[in-house]
């Protein structure tokens with residue numbers, strides 16, 4: 001099969017690292033095609049967290065005893081791994097958050113409340129996940145700024161020709177864009193959008209939740225101002241995400257959450273803030289989760305982000321024509337060359353939840369719903385889609401089983 005013959009990444013071998021694939025679902029091997037929602041975890045990540053809890057666990061940044069120092073080193077070591085992974089200039093620019101949603105809320109609140117007002121425009125794409133849509137819509141409303149969207153065309157790509165018209169309608173202060181669409185796999189031209197945002201005097205906020213786990217991302221080369229991603233989509237645990245931001249912007253921002261650790265000095269009269277990145281990390285940190293994320297970064301780095309991106313493309317080239325051949329199946333999204341390993345489709349006359357249910361009986365896990373993209377669904381004229389998404393452990397047989405399952409769906413509802 002072309003996919004495996006050409007692969008520089010051995011998905012079959014990697015798959016053995018993931019204990020979850022040792023089980024059967026409804027008596028069939030698990031075909032997990034929902035990695036855009038969350039990825040599975042290799043044993044190495046699970047072991048790193050267990051070992052940390054068993055040997056080095058204590059609260060961090062406070063204890064002067066050995067265990068506390070070791071735990072602090074593990075946590076700060078994970079921050080350095082993140083820094084190197086996205087090529088940030090300094091660990092001061094790397095803030096640990098609960099997930100990417102928390103990272104984007106941090107920027108919307110802490111930057112937005114102090115920097116937006118009447119006459120300003122907040123611009124996000126029509127394909128944003130609600131995480132980079134709703135916070136901006138809300139903060140725009142709170143500050144009197146206008147909230148607008150960069151429209152999407154029928155293929156699910158940004159209509160960049162609309163940018164100048166939008167710019168003429170007010171002072172654009174923020175541009176928010178997802179690097180890769182979680183519903184359609186569309187890869188957005190972030191460098192072009194960033195250059196345009198900066199010409200307007202706006203900041204560029206990138207939701208890289210579907211990019212950082214799947215392709216090399218270099219924040220310095222990208223040139224944006226803020227970028228967030230989430231650990232659980234890249235072989236890491238839940239409960240940890242990252243906000244990268246330019247040091248001068250983070251430094252000038254008010255804190256978002258207040259309490260322990262984020263302070264320098266507290267008196268009855270006033271409180272001053274800790275240095276970056278601690279100013280934005282109130283309360284006990286997700287310590288073991290950071291260790292897990294560090295192990296996940298080691299894992300995907302060893303696989304190689306370029307190999308991973310290339311492999312997912314091969315899977316896409318394998319899946320798209322087969323899906324397109326199926327009678328009654330309508331595919332959404334751009335051509336393979338401008339998309340990542342995500343395919344959304346509808347099966348004519350069958351609700352996506354029914355599609356997903358029948359596929360589940362075949363052991364095939366896909367997602368059905370609006371994928372936290374309600375404005376995009378409305379633009380596409382559907383309430384929901386069925387979505388299959390790939391990762392480094394996806395094998396072509398899983399795509400074959402998806403296709404077989406969809407044939408059963410057609411027969412069931414014929």
Ligand SMILES: Cc1ncc(COP(=O)(O)O)c(C=O)c1O
Pocket residue numbers: 036037099100101102129131132178180181182207208209210230232241372
């Ligand atoms: C593009 C995008 N942004 C944001 C999110 C939200 O991620 P989390 O729930 O980890 O904050 C997701 C995940 O569903 C996503 O795909």
